Amino acid sequence: MAELTTVARxxxxxxxxxxxxxxSTDRWSEALSWLAAMVKTPGVADTLTDPKHTAQEVEALLLDVLGERGSEEVKNFLAALIENGRLLLLPEIANQFELLKAEAEGVLEAVAESAFPLDDAQKSELTQTLSRKYGKTVRLDVRVDPDLIGGVRVLIGDDVIDASVRGKLHAMAASLKN
Structure with a gap:
């Protein structure tokens, strides 16, 4: 995963x-989103990387599906990806692009993992707390992970805030070993 991110960034x-x-960040965002969705579609990745198809055929296929979203810049970008054998990186490129766009707009993406589903009030409180801490608007994606036993674990950028029971047990075990 880290390697894909490193190459796609x-x-x-x-x-x-x-x-x-x-x-034109919105236009690029839409084009990259479509391209990423195409590459993630089962069977399409195999078709795109099949040596029977020339680079021009693959590019034409993608641009045909893109329609009016396929500007000259998008065409040049696709040609560069095809030439460098990086077409399958499109989903990660799109993800990294969205992160850069959100950062420029003062928005942080956060993932909160909770042992149990959070109600709207808890989500709102967590979002407000994170927004105050980071000084930016926070978009929160909440996921349930029963392995946490209890509490919550938040991933925001490179930061991990682990207030889960599992995390505290691991910390306790580590301190007891020392």
């Missing part, structure tokens, strides 16, 4: 830089 940064310069 420079492409996402380059596209984001171009999109910002041209004030």
């Amino acid at each position: 420079p492409y996402a940064e380059a596209v984001y830089s171009l999109a910002s310069e041209q004030k």
Whole structure:
């Protein structure tokens, strides 16, 4: 996973830089989202990487599905990905692009893992607490992970806030070993 991110990040940064310069981040966001969805569609990835198809055929197929979203810049971007054998990175490139866009807009994406489903009031309180802590608007994605036993674990950027029972037990075990 980290390797995909490492390889995809420079492409996402380059596209984001171009999109910002041209004030077309929403247009690029939509195009990348469509391209990522195509690549993730079962069978499409096999077709795109099949050596029977030329680079021009693959590019034409993708641009045909994109329709009016396929600007000259998108066409050039696809050509570069195809030439470098990086077409299957599109879902991660799209993800990295969205993270850069959100950061520029002052929005942080956070994932909260909870042992039990959170009600709306708990989600709202957690979102407000994180927004105050980071000084940005926080978009919270809540997932249930019964392995946590209790509490919550929040992943926001490179930060991990582990207030789960499992996390506390691991910390206690580590301190007892020392």
